[in-house]
Each structure stands twice: as structure tokens, then as C-alpha cells.
Amino acid sequence: MPPRYRYEQIADDLAKRIASGEFPPGSKLPSRRELIERYxxxxxxxxxxxxxLRIKGMTETLPGVGVFVAE
Structure with missing residues (x-):
């Protein structure tokens, strides 16, 4: 299996956390700064x-507000 880019690993991790219910539909994801520090x-x-995540339809971005899990 070829090595994966870091952004793919992060997107997969966040997708798993969304699927597990850690971030339920309508909830706001951590801020960009928090994600930078975490990862x-x-x-x-x-x-x-x-x-x-946005292309996969898992999140919606509200400019100036944040990124939310799609309903």
C-alpha cells in the first residue's frame, strides 16, 4: 500500500470521529487552530x-462561523 498524505490521514480520522458520533450532525468541528495543534x-x-470532508458531503462551511457536520 502506498504511503498516504497527511491530509488524507487527518480527513480519515475526522470522518471516523464523525461516524462514531463524537461529532454529531449539526455540531461544529474544532477550529483550524485547534486542529493544527492537535495534528x-x-x-x-x-x-x-x-x-x-466537504467534497464527500460530510461537512458544511459557513464563512466566518466555522465548519459543521452535515445534517
Missing amino acids: EVTEPVIDRAMQV
Whole structure:
């Protein structure tokens, strides 16, 4: 199996946490800064992981408010 990019690992981890109910539908995900600190990565890595979740339809972004789990 080829190595995976860090953003893919983070997106998978967050997707599992959403699926497990840790972040139920309608809940707000941790802030970008909190995710950067938790995963020890740079801002572009978190942005890419958030993009993956948004493309999969798992999250919705409200500019200036945050990222929420899709209903």
C-alpha cells in the first residue's frame, strides 16, 4: 500500500470521529487552530483535509462561523 498524505490521514480520522458520533450532525468541528495543534501540521494541510470532508458531503462551511457536520 502506498504511503498516504497527511491530509488524507487527518480527513480519515475526522470522518471516523464523525461516524462514531463524537461529532454529531449539526455540531461544529474544532477550529483550524485547534486542529493544527492537535495534528501538529500546517494550515494548508488542515485546509486540504477540510476540503476532502466537504467534497464527500460530510461537512458544511459557513464563512466566518466555522465548519459543521452535515445534517
